[in-house]
Amino acid sequence: MIQIKSIVEAALEDCKKDGTLKLELLPEVLLETPKQADHGDLSTNVAMVLAKSEGKPPRKIAEAIVSHIKVPSDVLAAVSIAGAGFINFKINPGFALNTLTEIFKQGPDFGKSKMGGGKKVQVEFVSANPTGPLHVGHGRGAVYGDALSRLLSAAGYKVTKEYYLNDAGVQMQTLGRSVLLRMKELQGEKVEFPENCYQGAYIKDIAAEVLAKNKNFGSEEEAIKFCGDYAGAKIHDEIVADLKDCGVTHDVYYYESTLHKKNLVADAVEFLRKRGYVEDREGAIWFLSTKFGDEKDRVLKKSDGFYTYFAADIAYHKEKFDRGFDYVIDVWGADHAGHVPRMKAAIEAMGHDPKQFDAVLIQLVNLMRGGELISMSTRSAQYETLRTLLNEVGKDVCRYFFLMRSHDAQLDFDIELAKSQTMENPVYYIQYAHARIASVFAKAHANGVSLDYNHVDLSLLTLPEELAITRFLGEYPALVEEAAKELTPHKISFYLLELARRFQSYYTKGNKEPAYRFLTDDPKMTLAKCYLLKNIQIVLKNGLDLLGLSAPDRMDSQEE
RNA sequence: GGGCCCAUAGCUCAGAGGAUAGAGCUCUUGCCUUCUAAGCAAGAUGUCGCAGGUUCGAUUCCUGCUGGGCCCGCCA
Incomplete structure (x- = not known):
């Protein structure tokens, strides 16, 4: 992928040098995997992006670029121009299969990156008041925050998971x-x-x-x-x-009472006052959040002499940055949406770059049973606790359901579906793929086959599914980076589902077609097939880890 | 009234400035003497809420509207 990108960039440079294209500024080369497999393995739309600045039709530009690319080469099997000006690449199978070597070498580290550059990130989540048990809504935020933290760690950030405990007032x-x-x-x-x-x-x-x-x-x-x-x-x-x-832990519990004891709330208010964003009015102290786009100013200290919750929260966030975090993420319920502008205002007023702070809003959860909405009234409080849900569906299912939807879409959590063992409950499907692979290895072992992955002949992997799956595995690291950047762990869920699906399909073909069987009479072939399986398993495991889900070696039937 | 989120197949939901918009469920039909049938294969369904705009290209971005959810305190 990176190699292809530099090939295109080099071709662009050459076009510029010999005057074929003007290229005042070099565009970013974006590569994508075409939805249509026959369009090639990778494609780029640079030619279309350049159409305007070059004043030439996209296809002409594409031709110029392609004429500067050498094919066939070690990497590329073919290059073609299609549609409005797409440049499509066919990658040399031999080169594509190198991905497997890479995955195998990196093992549990495959998918990790240095994108975050070791920056210190704090993810604050759950932060429920100790006045009652967690409900399912808290659960969603908890699992999201936890998975996000794992994701950011994998992407090269140094993450602290924190819980703000409102023990005062x-x-x-x-x-x-x-x-x-x-x-x-x-x-x-x-x-x-x-x-x-x-x-x-x-x-x-x-x-x-x-x-x-x-x-x-x-x-x-x-x-x-x-x-x-x-x-x-x-x-x-x-x-x-x-x-x-639920598999969720925190590194730090931060007590609101600490803020008061250390006088940090008063300090924070005075800090803002010095910067000119505080005013005394009507016997209260106000933060001039409207200066930063909030719809009204907010009270920090009430006329009765007590600080507001917001004042304490500002002090807490000041403390976060004082502790040296480069990036602060708050995971809040959607009902706190109104608080985002004032918190952003406070961060900015304290002199921080607003980009260093994100508030992620988690939409609410509708608990259902067999299609019927379970009422969320206080009377039925016991039905909506996270505890009852956990007892009924288990940790993995619970986590997966919370992570299979985008956090900004409301979630219908149907307990009946969650307990079913069909595709309506994809967590089992994904785990099944992992277990099936383990099962093949167990069988190989039982047959006395030794799997020494030091000498694998990758050229034996020639089936279309094998190449397609390998390519798909190769997309995983970029996906992790993207999900981390966008704070969207659910993308990992969808990737895993797709990977499991591709594997299951590939696996089942072996029932009918001998060429698709993994354990064969030819030890070299068996080894190559198992090597691919091993790599699929590594990626499945790494992805499941990111979501905090177990990767079992066998599925124990839950039939009664 | 104002702010934020959502609107995509019958249902639950992905997707994304580009090529023929996807998955599961559901329905129909096949597939277990073989590496786990918690599985696989094939077939059906779409005004991407409506109307404008930006663009070579919009379902995707912008504006307005409609419908649903959440919020709008000197509460926490």
Whole structure:
């Protein structure tokens, strides 16, 4: 791929030198794999891009370029001009097959790149308040953030996964009060349970636990504080456990209370004031976010003397950059969309390049069962917890479903489909491909075939599917870079599905056509076929790893 | 009312400034003495929401409209 690109670039240089083309500035040569296989292995549209600046028809330009390319060569088998001015390349099979050597050599590192140049990236995700269990929406954000982190690491960034823990302020008090009230209820007291208190059944369980401790509180305030702290810690532990069962972990838990203790919130406000973006008005302190395109200014410190959540968040983001991150990504639920402009404004006001910050919005999840929407009302809270979902469908399925859609499209998560073992549930299909390959190796081993990949004759791989799959494998590293750049891990899901599909089709042909069987009477042929399989397996495994999915060597039937 | 996201096959969704717009499900028909049938092959379906604009070329980019979702507090 890179070789082809430089061949075209060299041809362009030559055109310029001998005056065939003006080429005031050299265009970027973009290569793509044509959808139509008979168009060639690779194609470029440079000639069409140049049509305007050169003032010549695209086909004429294409002819000029092609006349400066040497064919056939080690790399190229043929070059042709087609359509409006596409230049199509046929790659020498022998050259294309070198991809396999490359994949095999790199193994688990195949697909990794240095694109990120070791830049420090922080991905902040989940950051759910410790006031109740995670729901499926959190789950989607969690799995997305985790997969994105893996993706960025693979692309050469140094990634820190962080969870911002909102352990200060009103809500912890509300949590404490909720628990205390339930305790009183359990002691037979008749209490009015306010609507703004946490309604979930888990509050009652915690209340019972606290009661069992037989604590004596000096004051109601002290009781609320204790209950809030106790419940917060307990709920947070459960959140961490839920995440872990989802394969999601964080490197850093950052506590909001730390910001207050270190006076960082006040510092951040003063920092902004010094830069001229803060004003005192109506007894409150305001951030002039409208200077950066926000629709209105935002309060940092309320007239009651307390800082807003936003002020703390600014302090937190200041802290992120102070800690030396080059690039900060926040993964938020779509309901926080309105917060993006003000956060961007704050980042800019603090003197950072807005390009160093991205807020990714995760659209909501509709939980379904057999085509029926499960109501998201608070009453049915237990149906929408991540925990129940995990218990019902398992980690891999759960992760894959969250990662098989673009994050900015709403997701229908049908539990019945997720439990099925058909193509409606592609995670099994992909894992099956990996397992099938393992199974072939096991069979080879049982037959006493030794697979020494040091001396493989690649020229034995001549079937069209073998060349096509090899080419497809070769696209994987560019895909990883693209997905990392675009923050779109779902592209990996689609790639894996396509790879699995190509493999399954190739595999099944062996049922009918001996030429397609892997384990043959000819040891050299067997070795070459298995080498290809090994490489397919490596890429499947690497991709599954990126998504945090297991790559099993066998599929254990889940039939009852 | 304003902002953000979405609109592509009957359903769930990919795709992308370029060649004949894809996949799965569904429906029909075949394929297990062979390396796992959680599989494969073949066949069907499209006004890429509507209207303009930019472009050699738009389903893709821009504007407006329509429909659906989310948001719009000195809450967190």
